Amino acid sequence: MNTVADPMVARAGDEPGGKLLDNLMHFARTLRAAGLPVGPGSVIDAVRAVEAAGITKREDFYWTLHAVFVSRSDHRPLFDQAFHAFWRNPQILERMLSLLLPRLPREGEPPGEALSRRLSEALHPGQGENESEGEQRIEWEAALTYSDREVLQKMDFEDMSSDELARAKAAISRMRLAIADIPTRRFAPHSRGLRVDMRRSLRAGLRSGGAIIPLRRQRKRHRPPPLVILCDISGSMGRYSRMLLHFMHALTSDRDRVFSFLFGTRLTDITRLMRHRDVDKAVDAVVDAVDDWSGGTRIGTCLHDFNQVWARRVLSQGAVVLLVTDGLDRAGGEGLAEEMERLHKSCRRLIWLNPLLRYEGFEPKSLGVRAILPHVDAFRTVHNLESLEQLAAALARPGSGAEDLVRWKQAM
Secondary structure, eight states, X not given: OOSOOOTTOOOTTOOTTOOHHHHHHHHHHHHHHTTOOOOHHHHHHHHHHHHHHOSSSHHXXXXXXXXXXXXXXXXXXXXXXXXXXXXXOTTHHHHHHHTTSOOOOOTTOOTXXXXXXXXXXXXXXXXXXXXXXXXXXXHHHHHSOOOHHHHHHHSOGGGOOHHHHHHHHHHHHTOOOOOOOEEEEEEXXXXXXXXXXXXXXXXXXXXXXXXOOOOOEEEEEEEOOOEEEEEEOSGGGHHHXXXXXXXXXXXXXXXXXXXXXXXXXXXXXXXXXXXXXXXXXXXXXXXXXXXXXTSOOOHHHHHHHIIIIIHHHHSTTTOXXXXXXXXXXXXXXXXXXXXXXXXXXXXXXXEEEOGGGGSTTOOOOSHHHHHHGGGOSEEEOOSSHHHHHHHHHHHTSTTTTHHXXXXXXXXX
């Protein structure tokens, strides 16, 4: 397959009747509609690059457009699907129509075989709008309980379209995490405190001449504990990492003492980047700063670096740790149990968030999962808006999820 097989594509040097320029512009609009940052300047660069490189070989044509349109590693899978669908597959409309119905992954199906909903909507805008409106009307008339918000709450982040992702991000930005306050070592004045504040009492006695010394009382000050988030950004977590970044930004904007870290093959501190007021700029800065996005996973090595360098800085005063990972470790869990034990002993609560827990048939069989599970205080799923809201409610109740955790540990 040495030439571009699409009959609409002409050579760069064709007569004015050629369709290459029109197809390049349409391909750029498709990428932009699917979520890639493609502007007019990128289209001009793509035309010049194709004129310079030629299109005699499909591989050269692919990498020419890839060099122009792909600026981040997380955009690569979407570009790859869009390229092969737009420039080669003649049955793309049929495949997009099949995505309008619910679909379960088949065993043995290679990754990337099915087009994403964002790509299908971008390639064929407007397709399914009338059908979706009809489906909504039928649901409403039949049951009178249809709620678009309820559907969005339960929908997996992996299955969301571009519009649904935007609405989910807006919902995440409004989330608040209510962690129960804990007593600190400092004291604050309080009329019914159990401890007498001698300094304030003596000062009050001097005001009255010293004849009577009124007792001033105090009690321990309460404040929310620090929150530390360790989020996996490996390839298996790629579809959830960006949405979790929005969740981390919402937490950072809502409270103080939130420390955020990303890990794949290495550990990256993104706490300062998450403090930017604009969530989109914050997420873009994080993606640019991380070198191992959608790569492999070395959980044990990254937790070792965290325990050695960051634990004493951020785990003071009874911090709560959120470990977001699927537990799939490239190193086979080597050294992971020891690092998890140390992390567990260094914090007040260690909560493991695993998107694989959404599957009914999930079992703790991998070495990474079996190494992590004995050292956590709670084990919860995180794959949609409903799971994030349940997490927020669970953190306000320190003992929640204990029964489920015991059941998972017994299944090992």
